[in-house]
Amino acid sequence: MNEYQTFVTHLECSYTGKVYPADKLHGLSDEDKPLLVRYDLEKISKSVTRDSLIMRAPEFWRYRELLPVRKSKNIVRLGEIMTPLLPANNLQHEWGSGEILIKDEGRLPTGSFKARGLALAVAMAKELGVKRMAMPTNGNAGAALAAYCSRAGIETFVFCPDDTPKVNVDEIAFLGAKTFLANGFINDCGRIVGEGKGQMNWFDTSTLKEPYRIEGKKTMGLELAEQLNWNVPDVIIYPTGGGTGLIGMWKAFNELEQIGWIGSKRPRMVAVQAEGCAPIVKAFKKGERHAEPWENAETIAAGIRVPAAVGDFLILDAVRESNGFAVAVSDEEITSAHKDCALKEGILLCPEGAATLAALKKELISGRIKSTEQVMLFNCATGLKYPMQTTHHKINLKESVNYDWIEESLS
Numbered sequence: 001m002n003e004y005q006t007f008v009t010h011l012e013c014s015y016t017g018k019v020y021p022a023d024k025l026h027g028l029s030d031e032d033k034p035l036l037v038r039y040d041l042e043k044i045s046k047s048v049t050r051d052s053l054i055m056r057a058p059e060f061w062r063y064r065e066l067l068p069v070r071k072s073k074n075i076v077r078l079g080e081i082m083t084p085l086l087p088a089n090n091l092q093h094e095w096g097s098g099e100i101l102i103k104d105e106g107r108l109p110t111g112s113f114k115a116r117g118l119a120l121a122v123a124m125a126k127e128l129g130v131k132r133m134a135m136p137t138n139g140n141a142g143a144a145l146a147a148y149c150s151r152a153g154i155e156t157f158v159f160c161p162d163d164t165p166k167v168n169v170d171e172i173a174f175l176g177a178k179t180f181l182a183n184g185f186i187n188d189c190g191r192i193v194g195e196g197k198g199q200m201n202w203f204d205t206s207t208l209k210e211p212y213r214i215e216g217k218k219t220m221g222l223e224l225a226e227q228l229n230w231n232v233p234d235v236i237i238y239p240t241g242g243g244t245g246l247i248g249m250w251k252a253f254n255e256l257e258q259i260g261w262i263g264s265k266r267p268r269m270v271a272v273q274a275e276g277c278a279p280i281v282k283a284f285k286k287g288e289r290h291a292e293p294w295e296n297a298e299t300i301a302a303g304i305r306v307p308a309a310v311g312d313f314l315i316l317d318a319v320r321e322s323n324g325f326a327v328a329v330s331d332e333e334i335t336s337a338h339k340d341c342a343l344k345e346g347i348l349l350c351p352e353g354a355a356t357l358a359a360l361k362k363e364l365i366s367g368r369i370k371s372t373e374q375v376m377l378f379n380c381a382t383g384l385k386y387p388m389q390t391t392h393h394k395i396n397l398k399e400s401v402n403y404d405w406i407e408e409s410l411s
């Protein structure tokens, strides 16, 4: 395989700007804030062109020059396809919205966009000689970690709240992670990892506590810009838990502008949370840069049930700089949008994806999103991992089939 040129210059504390050396293992900065990877963007702009991508495979590794992995042999692949942008024309017409595009991330390995972040984290862990990784998870991140680590030959330890759905827990364990359920929330599981990492020789892969998951999630921004022919949508609605994706996309747009691949236009970034766990929304409304931890978090959208985010200020900065906003939706609104999308678009969302659709519906009515704006929603995971409310009818084959009854039961 041809080696690509790599362009990482250093890492930087997202809070203080303090510089850290590349090619060394890092967790948080000395100030306990996320580290961001920095590149020689000028050199990238002279070395790669947008057109040179056309010849590359349709996977996110096509953006290699904007990613931190130095050696191709450290890349672990499970089929990181470019995910489709599905137009939701029927809902667009019904709601009088501008164009609605749903980026369907459920098609990625392990069925969620966590694959993007963990593919990068695991490749970098392999490159830097990590042997054991650990993380707290509500489900999808653990599955992606387990899959990439099993493929890379790295040992994994995963800690879930004990109400994590069985399908997620089974997936994580079946893919080879040593899997534990704790009677608490994700932050309690995070504490188990943080306090045990010394003794257990774990590399802490918690959201934003290592620098590379952001780089993986950044590929959503690179990819959507390429898919829109090097443009960005007017509005991006993102279901925000730890905020990795929102922070990553914002970083992607800035890097793309600096290498001259997009202009200065930015989407308005809208962070969606659930009413039962909305720390970022609360901080946004209060005009604060940091969010207080949310007590008694509860929502059907487990991926955004994150009571405290290390990168809270990065999420809030991006939302404010972009002239966006943060909004909470109720579980009822999520459930209703989930059904609408299935019945009217034939798209099976995950609850978090449904939350973005629910937010759009709400904000078209409030007027914060205009009918002239092109809006991009994110379906973060395959809907198949989540409960679906359905009605169906039984047929007794010991009796003759009653077609009149079939006709009536459908009306």
Ligand SMILES: *Cc1c(COP(=O)(O)O)cnc(C)c1O
Residues within 6 Å of the ligand: 112, 114, 140, 141, 207, 217, 239, 240, 241, 242, 243, 244, 245, 246, 303, 304, 350, 352, 353, 380, 381
């Ligand atoms: C992790 C996750 C989210 C939240 O993503 P962040 O980028 O960490 O905010 C949303 N939905 C699903 C299904 C997830 O797994």
